[in-house]
Amino acid sequence: MIVVIAIEHIVNWKMKLHCIPIHALIYSVSFSKYLRLTIKAKTNCMKYLKIFVALLIPALLIQMLIAQSGSQQPKVKNPYYSHTDNTPVKASDAEWKKILSPDVYYIAREKGTEVPYTGKYWDNHKPGMYYCAACGHPLYSSDAKFESHTGWPSFFQPLDANSIKLVTDADGDRTEVLCKRCGAHLGHVFDDGPQPTGKRYCMDGNVLDFEAKK
Numbered sequence: 001m002i003v004v005i006a007i008e009h010i011v012n013w014k015m016k017l018h019c020i021p022i023h024a025l026i027y028s029v030s031f032s033k034y035l036r037l038t039i040k041a042k043t044n045c046m047k048y049l050k051i052f053v054a055l056l057i058p059a060l061l062i063q064m065l066i067a068q069s070g071s072q073q074p075k076v077k078n079p080y081y082s083h084t085d086n087t088p089v090k091a092s093d094a095e096w097k098k099i100l101s102p103d104v105y106y107i108a109r110e111k112g113t114e115v116p117y118t119g120k121y122w123d124n125h126k127p128g129m130y131y132c133a134a135c136g137h138p139l140y141s142s143d144a145k146f147e148s149h150t151g152w153p154s155f156f157q158p159l160d161a162n163s164i165k166l167v168t169d170a171d172g173d174r175t176e177v178l179c180k181r182c183g184a185h186l187g188h189v190f191d192d193g194p195q196p197t198g199k200r201y202c203m204d205g206n207v208l209d210f211e212a213k214k
């Protein structure tokens with residue numbers, strides 16, 4: 001009986017010994033396959049990561065430059081800015097360039113248009129008053145503001161007859177809206193607004209200043 005048990009142990013032990021290289025081989029093949037797949041996956045991952053970083057860095061730099069130019073304040077104080085003085089302002093573009101921030105100058109003097117949903121006040125629903133950002137002239141009350149879903153602040157009427165001036169655009173197709181005091185370009189007016197006027201004064205938010213009602 002003892003002999004039989006001893007023989008069984010020896011056989012089992014030999015089988016185990018015999019099996020070790022086979023198992024080792026299977027494991028090593030599986031492991032190297034796993035390793036190759038992992039390395040391949042990692043290589044692909046690194047490739048995509050490099051592409052992502054290569055795209056992300058310029059995008060972030062552009063974003064920073066835009067943010068910087070938007071927040072860049074002029075060095076010279078604006079002598080014309082007033083909420084109460086109605087005296088017409090006559091200043092050269094060179095002077096405006098010194099006293100306006102680049103984003104205001106771009107719209108007010110170069111008749112630029114901000115990208116929708118990126119400017120100020122398109123989503124502002126607070127009660128208050130909107131002023132010309134170039135000269136401080138009162139332009140619109142929040143009572144006339146409506147949701148135009150255009151990404152630009154829109155009003156159905158100006159504050160009063162002295163707020164704005166309308167001129168035909170250079171292309172002759174649209175009606176341009178200017179600040180009546182300083183002549184800053186503010187936006188355009190269209191005939192698809194709500195009642196009671198049916199007008200949509202579509203403004204560039206960056207050329208407006210807003211003061212909430214106290």
Ligand SMILES: [Zn+2]
Nearest residue numbers: 132135179182
């Ligand atoms: Zn103005």
